[in-house]
Amino acid sequence: MTRPSPAELARLLGDGWDPTPAAPSGGERASHRTPVAGEPATADAVWAALDGVPDPEVPAISVVELGIVRDVRVAEDGAVTVTITPTYSGCPAMREIERDVRAALVGRGWPDVRIETVYAPAWTTEWMTDVAREKLRAYGIAPPRAGGATLVTLRRAPRAGQAGTPSEASAAVPCPRCGSADTRLQSAFGSTACKAMHTCAACGEPFEEFKPI
C-alpha cells in the first residue's frame, strides 16, 4: 500500500492542515515534539481521519457526523484512544464501525488503536450534525427531527409559532424527495431498526426516516 504524500494528504483533508511543521521563528522553541517520519497522530488528524469513515448503514454520512465518536485521545507514545457511543443498543453495525475505525487509523500509520465503548450518556440523534442531516435528506432518508423521540411529536395542538400548521402535520415526517408533509407512517421499522418506513402521498414514493431518539 502506498501512502499519500504529505501534500496529497493536506489536499485530501482540505482543512487547511499544514503538513510541514511551522519553522520556529527567531530563537523561539518549536512547540512540536521530535519530528517523526510521516504524519504524527494528533487529535485533529485523528478526527479528520475518522470523518472519512462512513457509517455502514448510511454511507453518505461519516461516523463523526453521526455523532457517535465522543472523544479522541492521543498519548505521548502515539497510542490513539477513540471513544464511541453506539447509536442503538445492539445495533449490529457497531462491530463493523469499530473495525472500520481501526482500519482507517492503522491505514494512516497509527497502529496503536484502542476503541472504548461508552454507553452513558446514551447517544441521541441530537448529536448528529446539521451537515449529516442534509446529507441524509439528499440521500433520500428523512433526517431525525430535532426535539426528541417520535412519539412526543403526536401533539394534539400545534406549538406556538407553527402558524397555520394542522395538528396532524406536526406528526408527519416531511418527504425527503419532494418536501411534502402529506406522508404516512407505513412501518415503524425500515431496512434497519434505526429507521421507519413512510409513504408520501404527494409524490407516491416510499421513503425511510432515521428515527429520532
Ligand SMILES: [Zn+2]
Ligand atoms: Zn414526496
